[in-house]
Amino acid sequence: MAKQKQLAVIGLGQFGRGVANTLLSQGHDVLVIDKDPRSVNDYKEFATHAVVADATEESKLSSLGLTNFDYVIVAIGEDIQASILTTLILKDMNVKKVWVKAINKNHSKILDKIGADYIIHPEKDIAKRLVRQLLHGHILDFVELSQDYSIVELKSSKKINKKTVEDLDLRTKYGISLLGIKYEGKIDINPSPGFIIEPKNVLIVLGHNKDIEKFKEAELYDEFTLKIKR
Missing domain, CATH: 3.30.70.1450 (Regulator of K+ conductance, C-terminal domain)
Structure with a gap:
């Protein structure tokens, strides 16, 4: 059995939920983060931790100890600005591995420039x-x-x-x-x-x-x- 990892998923849209569900089904420790309380509430019984937070607020992310996680997956939906800002904050915090969902080619280019470790193109x-x-x-x-x-x-x-x-x-x-x-x-x-x-x-x-x-x-x-x- 693969070694259990500690991961965080930021953004609980369709893609983020799919990622979180898959990781949880494989027995990993998963922290889910979203600014929508209803989305977070759906995971309170299943995720290792479920936190309501705006990921663009550096103080919020800093308080979650994300530098100790193996991976942080930024799965924010259509809000490109929030995705980019969240990625910048995570890289400034020296998070080990930051994986980010790209919405289009321009978004992907920016994520590459600011140092995302892996850019996810869902399709x-x-x-x-x-x-x-x-x-x-x-x-x-x-x-x-x-x-x-x-x-x-x-x-x-x-x-x-x-x-x-x-x-x-x-x-x-x-x-x-x-x-x-x-x-x-x-x-x-x-x-x-x-x-x-x-x-x-x-x-x-x-x-x-x-x-x-x-x-x-x-x-x-x-x-x-x-x-x-x-």
């Missing part, structure tokens, strides 16, 4: 992990990368049966990526343009939730399903 990192799972014959039905992006398994429909991957042209038409297709107990990673979709095939796609939903409504729902949904 890219989860996609790499997914490929490793695919190669070992495992796949998740649904992976929420962030509030907006997901990896989803979708069953084929009558509308797309007998179409090729090229016919679907998911990236051009819907802005989503086809990572693989499951069929007959196998998984074809990055299927060729000529791959023909058959009944019971399962498409593994990555993209913005709104774009995935557009694809589902346009290609996977029949008229009966749409009537029920409406």
Whole structure:
């Protein structure tokens, strides 16, 4: 069994919760920090410590003894300014390892400049992990990368049966990526343009939730399903 580590997760949005839950399930000591009391309250029974604090306030962070932690993960959501300021404070405090979630390329560049030890790109990192799972014959039905992006398994429909991957042209038409297709107990990673979709095939796609939903409504729902949904 891997050695138990002491970690802190700052920010309890979708990504932060996912990180905290995974670490806790592996038996690590986890401190969760968020300025929203309701989010922190959800972890009081599960996390090693759960603290309500604004991570941009240096005095608050200094009082938590974060220099003794193996890793501090800054998982702050869309507030780039708060993410950058929190990272600066942690580096000035000489925290051992500061891992930070980047929202976009510019955010990532700034984090690199101010000394983040590791910059997390949720889409890219989860996609790499997914490929490793695919190669070992495992796949998740649904992976929420962030509030907006997901990896989803979708069953084929009558509308797309007998179409090729090229016919679907998911990236051009819907802005989503086809990572693989499951069929007959196998998984074809990055299927060729000529791959023909058959009944019971399962498409593994990555993209913005709104774009995935557009694809589902346009290609996977029949008229009966749409009537029920409406």
